[in-house]
Amino acid sequence: MTIVTAQMSVSLDGFYAGPKHTDMPTWLEGPEAAGFFRVTRWAIAAEAWRQRLGFTGGEENTNSQVIAETYQAAGAYVMGRRMADGGEIPWGDDPPFRAPVFVVTSRPRETLARNGGTSFTYVTTGIESAIEQARAAANGRNVAIAGGGTLLRQVIKLGLLDELELHIVPVILGDGMRLLSSELGLGSREGIELTPARVIAAPDVTHIRYQVSGRHPLVLDNRGRDEEPATT
């Protein structure tokens, strides 16, 4: 059965990159990159990631297995426009996806075919439409929200995500770009409930896969006392 999944590397305080900045000559010189490099380093060190990106070496460890499985489970991708634009040149002729990618954008553009099964289809009719097109193309495998964080947050907000895997990296960054931000638009007595479906403890990162149950009211309880339940 096709489900909608996503995975993201985050610091212990929930950042997938350092703070955005506009006063640096290049992205690499700014704090956004410094944070992003730190939280994704476990993946860069893994054989499965390097193999997909065309690099040699890397460790064949638990982290590498997690990455290999993640790539294999995805039959199609949905991606934000900024991520697609930013990757177009570095990914080159053989992008790591090896599956159809549907890019959510406001700018119409012809589908871009690449080697190895990757194609980029530009969808101007919104996130839900992109997910539906990806679902049709996924051939029974999963639709993976490839990112970035802004798109993924919107997918969560819209209640369209079935499974979220967080790679929790043991570092506190203090500031940066946050996936689970107040922009999720939750009410003050409302939470998005999840269920941990798989926890893998590697030495340098903890992989937790959650099933997303959706929005539920936050309720009070009697704190262990043998009384009638409190009313909210």
Added chain:
Amino acid sequence: MTIVTAQMSVSLDGFYAGPKHTDMPTWLEGPEAAGFFRVTRWAIAAEAWRQRLGFTGGEENTNSQVIAETYQAAGAYVMGRRMADGGEIPWGDDPPFRAPVFVVTSRPRETLARNGGTSFTYVTTGIESAIEQARAAANGRNVAIAGGGTLLRQVIKLGLLDELELHIVPVILGDGMRLLSSELGLGSREGIELTPARVIAAPDVTHIRYQVSGRHPLVLDNRGRDEEPATT
């Protein structure tokens, strides 16, 4: 060997309580309590917590073992003044600590002796002094920072915490009181590095114990390419 430890229940987005508010007649009616109740519910349901608080029942499960171990490992506590004030009446004559508690406060007060080994000593000479007094009283067991979040964050900021156990509850709250906030005062190219020392996956909460390594610079890397290392 005595180390300085802390543990806290947090939502997946890092909140230990809902947002602070001032316009509610009672704390229980506000969103702060709603979030706090949700993230601590796994503990309230556990036998070991109920037993310490003088309540009956509860589940004898993995969560209960984690709580029992946490209580047993602590030889003395350090606590913020607001938490101590708030607990004084509900904890009553038999508080759950059963060990000396050192309260960081600016208001001098005589030591308060309670049953079961608990005492409250009011320390007006600062956090480091309170930790030193707790260390001397801990009898070889650990000094546990009991909370609240503001005190714990200060202890992390000062580099005084050796071990942090987070009980990560699978709920997204969207807003609230955050332990790991920008008030940690980290530089834009600096992170606090940790090492996961123990991961326990329960159905309703993931317990991750981290050893705290301290502040380190964030550095760039070559993203898997076989080149000379990039300079920062």
